Amino acid sequence: MEGTWNCLSMPRALTDATSDLAAGRITRETWTSHIAARKPYRLMPKERQDAEGHQRMMCPVEAGKVQCPLKPRSLGRGIQLPLVDPQVSPTGIVKVCRQRAITLAPEEGAKHWQALDYGDEHWQKIYFRLRNSVEGFNGFVKSPLAEVIESSRSRPLRGIAAQTILLVFQIAHANRRKTTR
Structure with a gap:
């Protein structure tokens, strides 16, 4: 369980x-x-x-x-x-x-x-810390001052494959910017 x-x-x-x-x-x-x-x-x-x-x-x-x-x-x-x-x-x-x-x-x-017991104090501490960092990064890459990944206009190619590849590059760029700050 x-x-x-x-x-x-x-x-x-x-x-x-x-x-x-x-x-x-x-x-x-x-x-x-x-x-x-x-x-x-x-x-x-x-x-x-x-x-x-x-x-x-x-x-x-x-x-x-x-x-x-x-x-x-x-x-x-x-x-x-x-x-x-x-x-x-x-x-x-x-x-x-x-x-x-x-x-x-x-x-x-x-x-x-x-690995951790679901819901216990230690699990909550780790889970919410990780969740906060993920949500924070999502906000960063969606920001109009960063990668603007919500807007497909920032990826001027048509087709889901092309959009996906460009999105991967945008997220990789955002990761690099985050780690070099």
Whole structure:
């Protein structure tokens, strides 16, 4: 979910935090607290990736992050640990709940993997800094005092291919001007 593997029995409010924020059902502060509350439910790496990209991941119960009735030895470890309410699927208990760890192939979730935990404080700091620099550069290249890339009149050739090539040169020129300032 949103860049990482989590326990399937994570509370619905935490699972739906981002969609609830987008729909206006929760505030940004609530969203931030829900994102932070997801951490104990994350599957934890048990070993490093092998040469082919496969990785062993532990159930959060095995990592000592949550308690679960499906794994009775985890119960009573402390009141500070969240208690999972497992939702058994129609096909039975999922593999990660039956075992201590599972192996994930590189194809499983690679498209959505993120180095940083989506939405947490560190992610927000990096994301918004990068976003600000990208938006700032977009404003620079669109400016009438710079490259004016919004106006196709600054590229007097016809055809999408010719326009694209000239646009690439304009952006490269803007990059060079930005770095030599």
